[in-house]
Amino acid sequence: MTSPVLIVGSVALDSVETPFGKLDRAIGGAGTYSSFAASLLAPVRLVGVIGDDFPQSALDMLARRGVDLEGVKRIAGGMSFHWAGKYEYDMSSAETLKTELNVFEQFDPRLPDSYRDSPYVFLANIQPGLQLSVLDQIDSPRLVVCDTMNYWIESARDELLQVLSRVDLALMNDAEARQLTGTPNLAKAADQVLSLGPRYVVIKKGEYGASLVSEKGHFSLPCYPLPQVTDPTGAGDSFAGGLVGFVAWLGASTEEALRQAMACGTVLASACVQDFSLEGLKALGVSDLYDRYRQLREMVQFRDLPPAEG
Amino acid sequence: MTSPVLIVGSVALDSVETPFGKLDRAIGGAGTYSSFAASLLAPVRLVGVIGDDFPQSALDMLARRGVDLEGVKRIAGGMSFHWAGKYEYDMSSAETLKTELNVFEQFDPRLPDSYRDSPYVFLANIQPGLQLSVLDQIDSPRLVVCDTMNYWIESARDELLQVLSRVDLALMNDAEARQLTGTPNLAKAADQVLSLGPRYVVIKKGEYGASLVSEKGHFSLPCYPLPQVTDPTGAGDSFAGGLVGFVAWLGASTEEALRQAMACGTVLASACVQDFSLEGLKALGVSDLYDRYRQLREMVQFRDLPPAEG
Numbered sequence: 001m002t003s004p005v006l007i008v009g010s011v012a013l014d015s016v017e018t019p020f021g022k023l024d025r026a027i028g029g030a031g032t033y034s035s036f037a038a039s040l041l042a043p044v045r046l047v048g049v050i051g052d053d054f055p056q057s058a059l060d061m062l063a064r065r066g067v068d069l070e071g072v073k074r075i076a077g078g079m080s081f082h083w084a085g086k087y088e089y090d091m092s093s094a095e096t097l098k099t100e101l102n103v104f105e106q107f108d109p110r111l112p113d114s115y116r117d118s119p120y121v122f123l124a125n126i127q128p129g130l131q132l133s134v135l136d137q138i139d140s141p142r143l144v145v146c147d148t149m150n151y152w153i154e155s156a157r158d159e160l161l162q163v164l165s166r167v168d169l170a171l172m173n174d175a176e177a178r179q180l181t182g183t184p185n186l187a188k189a190a191d192q193v194l195s196l197g198p199r200y201v202v203i204k205k206g207e208y209g210a211s212l213v214s215e216k217g218h219f220s221l222p223c224y225p226l227p228q229v230t231d232p233t234g235a236g237d238s239f240a241g242g243l244v245g246f247v248a249w250l251g252a253s254t255e256e257a258l259r260q261a262m263a264c265g266t267v268l269a270s271a272c273v274q275d276f277s278l279e280g281l282k283a284l285g286v287s288d289l290y291d292r293y294r295q296l297r298e299m300v301q302f303r304d305l306p307p308a309e310g
Numbered sequence: 311m312t313s314p315v316l317i318v319g320s321v322a323l324d325s326v327e328t329p330f331g332k333l334d335r336a337i338g339g340a341g342t343y344s345s346f347a348a349s350l351l352a353p354v355r356l357v358g359v360i361g362d363d364f365p366q367s368a369l370d371m372l373a374r375r376g377v378d379l380e381g382v383k384r385i386a387g388g389m390s391f392h393w394a395g396k397y398e399y400d401m402s403s404a405e406t407l408k409t410e411l412n413v414f415e416q417f418d419p420r421l422p423d424s425y426r427d428s429p430y431v432f433l434a435n436i437q438p439g440l441q442l443s444v445l446d447q448i449d450s451p452r453l454v455v456c457d458t459m460n461y462w463i464e465s466a467r468d469e470l471l472q473v474l475s476r477v478d479l480a481l482m483n484d485a486e487a488r489q490l491t492g493t494p495n496l497a498k499a500a501d502q503v504l505s506l507g508p509r510y511v512v513i514k515k516g517e518y519g520a521s522l523v524s525e526k527g528h529f530s531l532p533c534y535p536l537p538q539v540t541d542p543t544g545a546g547d548s549f550a551g552g553l554v555g556f557v558a559w560l561g562a563s564t565e566e567a568l569r570q571a572m573a574c575g576t577v578l579a580s581a582c583v584q585d586f587s588l589e590g591l592k593a594l595g596v597s598d599l600y601d602r603y604r605q606l607r608e609m610v611q612f613r614d615l616p617p618a619e620g
Contacts, residue, residue, distance in 0.1 A: 090494040184400040186517065187535035207496065208518035211532065218609050220532030222521065225497035250616070259612035286618055293615050299528050300610040302569035305603050306560070308596055 004043045004068075005248045006141075007035050007241070008109050008134050009124025011048035011072060012081035015098070016276065019089055020230045026277035027058045029081060030124035030147070033234035036281050037241030037268040038122070039065040040289065042248035045115045047071035047134070051078035051103045061278075070112045078103035091229050092206060111137040120248040122240055123167070125149045128159035135166050143253040145169040145244050147236070153180050165197035168253070171240055173204040186211075187218070200258060202243070204236055212255075212262055219259050222299060224270035224292055231276045235269045238281060242268030267292040314353045314378075315558045316451075317345050317551070318419050318444050319434025321358035321382060325394035325408070326586065328401065330540045336587035337368045339391060340434035340457070343544035346591050347551030347578040348432070349375040350599065352558035355425045357381035357444070361388035361413045371588075380422045388413035401539050402516060421447040430558040432550055433477070435459045438469035445476050453563040455479040455554050457546070463490050475507035478563070481550055483514040496521075497528070510568060512553070514546055522565075522572055529569050532609060534580035534602055541586045545579045548591060552578030577602040 009031030015024050031048045038044050045068045052074070059069055084098035109130055116139050123131040123146040131146055138144075144167045152160050153176060160180075164170055170193055178184055181192040186203060190213035193201040203211045207229075209222040242265035247253045250260070270292060271284035319341025325334050341358040348354050354377045361384070369379055394408035419440055426449050433441040433456040441456055448454075454477045462470050463486060470490075474480055480503055488494055491502040496513060500523035503511040513521045517539075519532040553575035557563045560570070580602060581594035 090488075178400075185536075185538060188537045191537070205518055208515055209530070209532070217605075218532075218535045219612070220519070220609055221612075222519070222528075222530030222532075225528050226495075227498045227501070228495060256613060260615065263612055264615075290615060290618065295527075297612065297614065299530055302529070302531075302573055302607065303566060304607065305570065305574075305600060308600065 002042045003119045003248045003251055004045055005038050005120045005122060005244050006045045006047070006111075006115055006118035006138065007031055007038065007122045007124060007244075008047040008131075009034060009122075009126060009237070010081050010104055011046070011050050011054065012083055012104070013053065014233060014277070015082070015084035016086075016231055016233050018087040018091065018231050020228070021276060023276050025053070025082065027055070028083065028233060028277060030234075030237040032062070032278070033237035033272065033281070034122055034124055034241035034244075035062060035067045036065060036278050037238040037272070038245030038248070039067050040268070040281075040284065040286065041242070041245035041264065042120075044068065044245075045071060045118055047109045047111060047115070049073045049075060049103050049107045051075055051080040054080045071110075071115055075103040080104075085233070087232060091232055094233070109134050119143075120244055120253075121145065122244045123147065123163070124237060124240065125152075128152050128156045128163045131163045132159060132166070135163070143168050143244070143247055145171060145240065147171045147240055148176065150176055150179055161196060164193070167198050169200040169202060169258070170198040171202045171204065171236070173206070173236070177201070177203050187213075202262065204239065210239065210262060210266065212258055214255060216255060219262065221262050221266050221296065224266055224296055226270055226274060229273045230280070232273050234272050238272035239265035239269040242266070263293050263296050264289065266296060312352045313429045313558045313561055314355055315348050315554050316355045316357070316421075316425055316428035316431045316448065317341055317348065317434060317554075318357040318432070318441070319344060319436060319547070320391050320414055321356070321360050321364065322391035322393055322414070323363065324543060324587070325392070326396075326541055326543050328397040328541045329399055330538070331586060333586050335363070335392065337365070338393065338543060338587060340547040342372070342588070343547035343582065343591070344432055344434055344551035344554075345372060345377045346375060346588050347548040347582070348555030348558070349377050350578070350591075350594065350596065351552070351555035351574065352430075354378065354555075355381060355428055357419045357421060357425070359383045359385060359413050359417045361385055361390040364390045381420075381425055385413040390414075395543070397542060401542055404543070419444050429453075430554055430563075431455065432554045433457065433473070434547060434550070435462075438462050438466045438473045441473045442469060442476070445473070453478050453554070453557055455481060455550065457481045457550055458486065460486055460489055471506060474503070477508050479510040479512060479568070480508040481512045481514065481546075483516065483546070487511070487513050497523075512572065514549065520549065520572060520576065522568055524565060526565060529572065531572050531576050531606065534576055534606055536580055536584060539583045540590070542583050544582050548582035549575035549579040552576070573603050573606050574599065576606060
């Protein structure tokens, strides 16, 4: 009874350099990473745009994972969105070397009719105006999750605020939450994001894990510990894909389900960063997901205090 | 049947400025913060040195909490260790404006005979050579915890390595673990610290919580979320005091007990940063500790995955 997930985002080619290697025009993009991650758990309907240069073999691989590609438009004569970046020794942030929007510059997400009834939706990081356009094309989703980035917080704040007023769960990293609210204290910043509309906010903290905040309180998860991070690209999108994929798989988006979904997202993100492009995600099977999920649970367990004397 | 905790560290006067206020020569120091925190849970034996300027009223307050001050030496004609620092808007790190070692420069920790049988020991951040001297003066402790800082990692590395080979649990922050091991990946850095001798390493991550690593694996805790941090000074020392205080209270230092101890440390640290000097710790009673501890437990709970289909 698993429901489908609608994902709208970039389908791109990435040129990435890390201390562990270098790739030229490998499969990437927020829509791709999140779809690939979500498709471990639920069928995915992807909306994106590609050029002539995007390999058919990659589309075939997505299709085999259960990603519906009816919404992915190939523009004849165009080139795919291309990002080039480099991670230094500490892997905590990328230096962007190149952003070539190419066909993505004219991206106007049109949902195939068959996508409109999607109950679970992930609006990956795209121009907030386009996120609004997608919201106008879906019937009555049960959970809508959005991502964003520092650039839109600064350059398209009004539209982003409209998006936030219409989604159920806003994903952002700690720096973005601080930037959006002008508040350095993260707990306070999260509360301020909630006051903008979403019922939930998930603050991603990179190697320090992630927190889910709602009016009921806080839930926090560490990262799944890895002795080597090979390429951090796509970690946040894999997290989002794992989160929304789990919710669709379970068919529930209660706070309890979202806590489990965060743990699935954490596991998918851990798989993503273990290798370049989609290779890390490919290597993670369902039984690996269960293993890591249970290790994560064990990693945060501690007993209640014994009763105080007297 | 609570056992005493021996704490060796600075007893100081701090001049602190944060966006929320300014204090001149208030009670501070790693030994003071950790003793005050630990004394909520267990009797404390403190070793430190002070000058004429350290207020008797502060010593009386420590004594009333159950801190044995036989090991605190007042040097007539001397001035107490004085640190002055300033926190900017984001509170994540202090700018040190002044470090006046004063009587602390000649600190030579001598344990009163009555302290030698202390079963639980916290060596706060002091010159590693002095930490070694304390280790030579104690009989057969059940758990020895040490802290350190970037300065000693650079300037007294050999002595610090000797300390690490003789303690059970090494406390350090993420930057210090990376500096000590030359390894940016925290999971790997923690393993490398373990290879230097301690059975446990606790990595403090400031607002992102703390992790306990042993050969058995990882345990991670978030911070207790607070809408306002008034003064971060002493947070790490309060964490350490709460940790070792709990272990002494319980009379056990198994991995399971250390997980609980980390949660107690997290609660004490949260109380510390809510006000200046010792005021935040003073305001936390045992019932508040229980409340926050249980909230922390609730903050990390999530259910197991449902069985996979098929």
